[in-house]
Amino acid sequence: MDQPLDPRIQTRQRRLRMLAAVAILATVAASAFGLNRLIRPAVSAQDVTIAVIQRGTLANTVSASGTVIPVHEEMVTSPVTTRVAKVVAKPGKEVAQGELLLQLDDKDIRLTIDGLHEQLAQQENKIAALTQELEQKRKQLVAAIELLQLDLKSAEARWQRFQKLRSSGAVSGEDLLTAELNVQRIQVQLRQQQEQIEDSKRSTRTSIDGALLQKSILQKQLAQQERQLASAQVRAPFAGVLTWLAEDEGATVNAGQVVARVSETSNFRVEATLSDFHAHSIAAGQAARIEHNGQTLTGKVQTVLPEIQNGTMKVLLALDQPHHPLLRNKLRVEAWIVTSGAAQTLVASAGPAFNGSGRQAVWVVGEGRAVKRELQIGASDGKNVEIASGATAGERLIVSDMSRYKDLDTLRVTQ
Template sequence: MDTFISPDIVKRRRRRTALAVAAVLATLCLTAWGINRAVSPSVDASGVSIATVHPGSIANTINASGIVIPVHEELVSSPIQTRVAKVHAKLGQQVGQGELLLELDDRTIVLAIDSIKEQLAQQENRILALTLELEQKRKQLASAIELLELDLEATRVRLGRYQTLRKAGGVSAEDLLTAELNVKRNEIQLRQHKEQIADNQRVTNSNIEGARLQKSILQKQLQGQQQLLAQTQVRAPFAGMLTWLLADEGASVATGQLVAKVSELDNYKVEASLSDFHARALSAGQQVLVEQGNVRLQGEVQTVLPEIQNGTVKLLVMLRQPHHAMLRNKLRVEVNIVTEQKQHTLLADYGPAFNGRGPQDIFVVRDGVARKTTLNIGASDGKSVEILSGARAGEQVIISDTSRYKDRDSVRVAQ
């Protein structure tokens, strides 16, 4: 016989069954969640660098290493092969224009100057001797010409008398011819003596000009040696700092060897070096940002040196503040060469997760989960990168190294 079951009892049994099923399902969910947490990788938010995408402006730059150098620097070299006689300055000291730095042994130059002076004296004596000789010959010839002129006058008188007597038959034709020949002989001798004076004048003048030319050559040589003598007194070419000095007294010095270097104070530029991979992107006039610590100085590329050495190209940067107190000779700085400017674009802080330009897989954090997303990366200035597509303003991206998760599509970010 069937027993009637109260509706309340049925409701209680159904309630217990539903609760049991719910408990089982909850247990299964918790178990699955626990297994998922145990198996799925996660990162601690404090262990990674997360940047927020934000709008802004960026300048695409090429990074280079630089060294501060003086705008004006002059090298002083030895004019001759000699030795250091005496040192008057110290390396690193400030010097004034014309200040004596060191003395070079000048004995060989002094001997050369004495020899040239002796040769000059010889040429002067030769010029004087030639002048006196010309004058003496001129006087001798002038005296001879005076005598010949008297003889010519006498023969002409005799010829005139013979011509008169010949008409009267007082002299023979032979005597008249002799008188005529004597006149012609005296005329020829007189002309020859006058021509000899002109010839002697030309020859002597030519010898004198040769002596004067040799004298001029010797004077130029003397001037050159005197300039070399002055250069043995090594002096500062301008006011600045003595940045190099051959300070060993008695040391041998070759011709043209560097003995001192003076650099201008408080006026600097930057010599930058970078890979020749970027050579085509470089040009004069590009804007440059020079950084050292927290100091940032603006400038522009003055010139790109044409020679490439060991895969490195060099360029010179003129600064807008070349007298800045931070600048020191040989100070190493970071140089950022601006190749492109962009306004009103999306940016994120730069980090190891980014590698150049173009599409890249970056983890974007949404709802506590970092999901691998393809972002199109554009310009970079070493501190920020441009995000062309793949993320929106306000979203967060992991910018630290995530190479260990490269095979994962998502990673939990534990707060």
């Protein structure tokens, strides 16, 4: 016959069952926790860049790639089609103003100058001959006029005597008329000779003026050839550095072809290249920032070049410190042009997580995990971006590249 169990034994059995249940629950919880850690991905806070949202001033900028160029650069061209006779300097050398760089062949120019000198001499001889001829004609006509004046006096005296004799009947009327006509004939001849002097002057003066005009043209041509002769000795237009030179002796160069280029050594600006998508927002006078190797220089847009090629445009940036020691010719820099600005707005450090402006998913960090959230991203100055909406000051964002987690919504963040 069964006997009831001792109450103490029953109590001990209940405790054992409870302990077993607790152990099972703990094991299940631990297993679930471990499985969760194995299944849900995590990212280490040391492997990503986390930025804190805070209030600040942000300038909206457009990025561009820039090249440092001299403010003053001058190209020297060949005055005529010729060849390089002798190279004196080397590219990269600092040159003084007027220093000889290279010598062009000037034989043809010298031959042209000699020919012009001969033509000038011919014109001068022609002018002298015309002047002498005019003087000879003048003397001949003056002598003829003097003789006619004597003939006129004689004819007038005869006519007057015949007038007196006619009253007494000693001279016929026919003789008196002949004497009168003779006076008139000599007067006509005398007037013709005087007019011939003026005609001769005008004719010879016209020929002389034509010769003088041709002489003036030849003198101008000679002056031009003498300038070309001087230009055949290519010299530095100002003190600077010789950045390029036609170095091949004997090489043919065409008229107007660049044979040397001289640049300033310590006065620079930046030529920036950017997408023509921003053409409507770029204007002269806008502030600019130039960066290289962690150093920053400031400036402004000086000129917006009108030409657009292959979807790109160029602007010239004037620097506030054009003589800064960082600058050197052809140095590649990053440029940022400020198109607008916002004060007391929410900003966060820029990073690969941001892709321009507009709504985009960004990882927000809090309580050991990161949650993907849609944020409205506004302007950017290259260093910071504007958080237009979707987050508040003090929240933290992962600004590193998180594209490998694009299919997830949450992540564990470990220390």
